[in-house]
Amino acid sequence: MEKSSKKQKEIASKIEPEEVLIKWRDWNWQLKHSIQDIETFEKLLGIKFELTEKKKLEETLELFPLSITPYYLSLIDADDFRNDPIYLQSFPSPEELIISSDEFEDPLSEDKDSPVEGITHRYPDRVLFHISNVCSMYCRHCTRKRKVGDIDCIPGKEKILQGIEYIKNTPEIRDVLLSGGDPLMLSDEYLDWILSEITQIPHVEVIRIGSRMPVVLPYRITDELVDILKKYHPIWLNTHFNHPREVTASSKQALKKLADAGIPLGNQSVLLAGVNDCPRIMKKLVHKLVQNRVRPYYLYQCDLSEGLSHFRTPVGKGIEIMENLIGHTSGFAVPTYVIDAPHGGGKIPVMPNYIISWSTNRVVLRNYEGVITTYKEPDAYVKAYCDRKCGDCRLQLKLDDDATEYKGTGIAKLLADYDDATSLVPENNERMERRI
Numbered sequence: 303m304e305k306s307s308k309k310q311k312e313i314a315s316k317i318e319p320e321e322v323l324i325k326w327r328d329w330n331w332q333l334k335h336s337i338q339d340i341e342t343f344e345k346l347l348g349i350k351f352e353l354t355e356k357k358k359l360e361e362t363l364e365l366f367p368l369s370i371t372p373y374y375l376s377l378i379d380a381d382d383f384r385n386d387p388i389y390l391q392s393f394p395s396p397e398e399l400i401i402s403s404d405e406f407e408d409p410l411s412e413d414k415d416s417p418v419e420g421i422t423h424r425y426p427d428r429v430l431f432h433i434s435n436v437c438s439m440y441c442r443h444c445t446r447k448r449k450v451g452d453i454d455c456i457p458g459k460e461k462i463l464q465g466i467e468y469i470k471n472t473p474e475i476r477d478v479l480l481s482g483g484d485p486l487m488l489s490d491e492y493l494d495w496i497l498s499e500i501t502q503i504p505h506v507e508v509i510r511i512g513s514r515m516p517v518v519l520p521y522r523i524t525d526e527l528v529d530i531l532k533k534y535h536p537i538w539l540n541t542h543f544n545h546p547r548e549v550t551a552s553s554k555q556a557l558k559k560l561a562d563a564g565i566p567l568g569n570q571s572v573l574l575a576g577v578n579d580c581p582r583i584m585k586k587l588v589h590k591l592v593q594n595r596v597r598p599y600y601l602y603q604c605d606l607s608e609g610l611s612h613f614r615t616p617v618g619k620g621i622e623i624m625e626n627l628i629g630h631t632s633g634f635a636v637p638t639y640v641i642d643a644p645h646g647g648g649k650i651p652v653m654p655n656y657i658i659s660w661s662t663n664r665v666v667l668r669n670y671e672g673v674i675t676t677y678k679e680p681d682a683y684v685k686a687y688c689d690r691k692c693g694d695c696r697l698q699l700k701l702d703d704d705a706t707e708y709k710g711t712g713i714a715k716l717l718a719d720y721d722d723a724t725s726l727v728p729e730n731n732e733r734m735e736r737r738i
């Protein structure tokens with residue numbers, strides 16, 4: 303039992319007096335009793351909002367629904383709830399009603415990069431497969447707010463089969479990311495079926511699941527679920543812890559089950575003002591994660607989704623956090639800080655600058671301590687000219703399943719020996735248009 307078990311007992315007895323804690327760990331009970339209105343929230347937490355505030359909150363809920371599992375609610379410190387990181391992530395703020403002009407309903411153009419419903423195909427070799435529009439807890443900072451509460455909560459088999467068909471017919475896809483909503487909202491049987499369908503596709507090498515269940519409803523990670531997942535290895539799972547206080551005894555138990563089943567675990571945090579925009583909080587979080595065999599994967603700059611301006615920080619805050627992590631702690635505890643470019647540009651890593659200067663054979667660098675150092679480059683380096691004929695190259699690949707023909711794209715194309723391109727010119731470049 304975790305430290306807050308007294309509070310859990312209190313909340314459980316308010317929900318169902320006769321049950322007390324017997325059903326607390328039953329994930330279906332948690333879902334059935336998710337808090338979806340302000341009165342219940344007030345009652346369970348023992349707080350009271352003023353009438354004017356309550357009216358504003360109700361208005362917010364009309365735009366974006368409220369749903370908190372009793373478990374996640376039990377982590378809120380009722381005596382100091384206004385600044386509580388769990389409260390801020392799960393309870394509406396009237397500030398969500400403010401929609402600024404540089405915010406978008408679909409900031410990442412996920413729907414535009416969607417060849418069939420449910421699939422976002424943005425990168426060459428991997429796709430996002432949305433197999434659920436529901437979550438056990440509605441994060442107030444959700445980037446897919448537009449989809450939450452859609453009537454088509456969990457797509458039926460025909461819809462799922464359309465996505466699977468697309469993956470089947472697209473041989474370059476080697477990595478399928480199940481996302482949503484939360485894929486683990488699906489029943490064990492349904493998930494089992496989807497996973498078995500995807501694993502049968504010969505070119506799919508790995509399946510990833512993105513789920514916040516270990517954070518907001520850790521009891522979803524049952525032995526039965528884990529037994530299903532491990533039939534389909536390699537399965538990777540990324541979860542979404544934002545604050546060290548979310549790492550509880552129950553969530554640790556869930557992570558242990560997953561890690562013991564051989565599922566590599568990653569974490570994607572979002573930088574949120576008032577929640578985790580502090581180097582010390584983030585360092586504590588990444589340490590707790592690696593203690594539980596979770597590798598910090600990404601730290602996201604908050605997306606330009608509608609109604610999130612109160613959550614956004616300057617990019618400098620993220621750089622400051624990275625400056626406080628890189629070198630100061632274990633390399634595998636440091637996530638990559640990324641900005642997901644508006645309109646589908648994808649994730650762009652951002653970092654403090656470490657290269658100070660460069661000459662023909664020396665790089666001048668600085669380290670995390672501020673030490674300035676030089677790296678002397680080799681005087682004689684014979685590079686292998688690449689004409690994409692791997693069979694004739696002195697660098698041995700020599701794999702039976704020979705590498706597929708490699709095509710340069712983006713900046714990599716500018717660096718390639720086999721491509722004549724010397725520049726990437728944006729469309730509608732005025733200078734180029736004058737030439738015509």
Ligand SMILES: *Cc1c(COP(=O)(O)O)cnc(C)c1O
Nearest residue numbers: 422423424425428429430479649
């Ligand atoms: C984040 C994302 C991926 C996966 O990116 P990785 O960097 O491989 O984790 C794939 N597709 C879309 C649309 C994404 O947003």
